[in-house]
Amino acid sequence: MDEETRYEAVSSRDARFDGEFFFGVRTTGIYCRPSCPAVTPRRKNVTFFPTAAAAQGHGFRACRRCRPDAVPGSAAWDVRADVVGRAMRMIGDGVVDREGVPGLAGRLGYSARQVQRQLTAELGAGPIALARAQRAHTARLLLQTTGLPITEIAFASGFASVRQFNDTIRRIYARTPSELRTESGAGPRTGPSTGTGARTALAAGVPLRLAHRGPYAAREVFDLLAAEALPHVEEVLGTPGARTYRRTLRLPYGTGVASVDETAAGPWLEARIHLTDLRDLTTAVQRLRRLFDLDADPYAVAERLGAGPALADRVAARPGVRSPGAADPEEFALRTLLGPEEAARLVLTHGTALDTACGSLTHLFPEPAALTGHPFAGPLATALTTGALRLDAGADRDEAEQALRAVPGMTAARAALVRMRALGDPDAAPAGSPVDGPGAEAWRPWRSYALRYLEAVPASSA
Template sequence: MDLDFDRCYRAVSSRDVRFDGQFYTAVRTTGIYCRPSCPAITPKPGNVTFVPTAAAAQQAGYRACRRCLPDASPGSPEWNVRSDLAARAMRLIRDGAVERGGVAGLSESLGYSTRQLTRTLTTELGAGPLALARAHRAHTARTLIETTAMPMGDIAFAAGFASIRQFNDTVREVFATTPSELRSGAARRGAPAPSGAGTVSLRLPHRAPLDRAWLAWFLSAHAVPGLEHWEDGTYSRTLRLPHGPGTATVRFDGTHALATLTLHDMRDLATAVSRLRHLLDLDADPEAVDGALRADPTLASAVSAAPGIRVPGCVDGDELLLRTMIGQQVSVGAAATHTARLVAALGEPVTAPGDMHLTHLFPDAATVAERGREVLTGPAARVNAVVGVAAALADGSLTLHAGRTSADLRSDLLSHRGIGPWTADYVAMRTLPDPDVLLDTDLVAVRGARLLGLDLADSDHWSPWRSYVSVHLWRVALAARETHSLTSDQEDPA
């Protein structure tokens, strides 16, 4: 990444929180690295170096600042805006790909050799895949140390370390303290009481502003009974994770998303957090998005009415695709009803402590492929299309993950019967995530554009934020209709 020194130093001098997570300040005289908004005295220009990732700072021998906790800043929006190899690799590393399949598995998912991937990441981000994954593990370990009562040995393996010695050495190198001292320090700072076994309570940071009203509508309107629940500003859902089931509950306070995760296996903590952040679009840079879109006078009023609007992502690409196909050409409420029937009949039962509304996981693709026709109703062509796509997901001939390019994923989706341009674009926008998808054939978006007087054929000047334009158009159309009973413009699977 090309980090302009003067621009970065101005951000550090003004302690600008907007840049937290977008780069880090490594201070040679102290040997520490900080987030741009660190409250410490601003170092002299000659004593600092700016790096794009925490891993790059750690690789150079710097330790994390204890005042600003740079590893706990929001993620960089760069990884969503960019679609090059480095950005796509970062998305998968955040999802725990290295811990699950090693660097070889990460390389295979991206379609590159391990050597080429390592060279690209080192050149672009200042650290290779192992170092980037190590920084990710260190953050997970600190979270577990400070928020749970788990034994340190269990934390070491839950965070993805190969041994307790590796865990201890990494914590000392990154945080300049021991795991026990980290836990004691959290207690002295008045941190919340440790959660019960298998449960972690977290504060997920994001950049301001954030339009809670839009997220509240989207999550509540699309909630599928048994799988999801919305009540009194709190969203909860079940999660299918690599090592077992989990549940998540999230609500917002003034500066954070407050999340409680209950996991079958703590090794899934980092993955669950990454997927929640993706679902809520917490790594977005709303000031950059809003500033660019306000430059269009015909769009400015919509942006001003909903500053910080987010593009909801997803927690599971397979689930999103199947739900989208099930909901083709029916209302949002009807789609939830059809999906709930599938979840109740074929989903794996789960027990959610303290939440009787969450009862099942979304069924995996293999189960839908085998038994979907027993449950799904509607036009035979659509049922056959859903079952056929589920079979492709199950046998691996169709793969959905955040490390793919939008063009490749869209092409693969369009090759399957029952998936047309709208579905392909919608799924790519929410799975990757891709901030630059304009749903210009969506009836609701077209209605919103008509209300604003926008010409959707002339959209290049909104790039790379056209996904946010799509969401603004939905919101405008919703506000005008004063109803949440919208019908999707997705194509018929026939």
């Protein structure tokens, strides 16, 4: 998009572009999402930015009305397989917070200087600034939804010090953390400075609104998750239209149990996450976003898939069909290879039991290291354990698929399915599927979505 097209989107308050770019208003020092309801500023006063971090880096503060830090992520990061796209997915997963820029660069196979240069050149901000913007959003979420003491929120959000936390919040939101908390409408919160406050927040869980762009066909997503639900690890409760998906999560610092509701009251899905360590909040949120494909661009998908007669009626009948990902890529790969019955058996024999069961959710899926001796899944588990095969958020999709195909029992179709779901590739084409062949070229780069339309939306639905 050129700048004039972006300004037209701002003038029409077009929510389709929320998260795809941001704009700053020089006369006010505030940056917004395109759909901000405020009076449209004059063109000469507007500056455009590819990321919130870039706007913050130029001294702009987040708008209080449209909360630009809470928009869906850009769909470009899921489509792109280059170093910038991979880096953005890994930053979203919290790699910079846990491993620093050297860790991010090492995973990408580049030097820290090269990663810094590429991200800054294209996105207007380096990895540290991008991670800081994400930490600030996590901090605001915790300030406004939990009773955690502010000191504990600082470290739970990934900040290295309370001073850094306070300075960042003031710079981005133009308020102190205490003022930001009071503004939430819940009033000032009080409580012990340590211990009890954290335990109370952990027990209550963190309520979330997982934003998405455009229409969201929740029924098809929940149908798929219900059909795949693995006992003791996942469950879907309720009746169609009012279901809740729940699952256990293995996270970098601890464990979690997440629940997501099918019914939506706005452009988001209601969720709640219970964590044993709040430092895992950012990672847990990103994994749910990938599982529910919340950063997709349904408008771009509909424009491409609806252009031909093969899918036009289905796309028109069910706008917003998503291509679900996986909450745990390694788990998904192992389950794909093992099949549902053997996977369910291994949960009880090799999975890790939760300290406290949550209804029927009692276990985490086994870690790959626990399955290296399995007669069938052993080679795949070994490759995952040694790092010969990487399925993390920034993995190279082509390299991962090649490594998967070398695993005994992992057929080309299974490897492509893992690529589609575990690696979130929007253009995967499993061998032998309706999107595998010359006739499906017109659906690129959205063949994963074409497959979901063919599988989940009956031709007669239109």
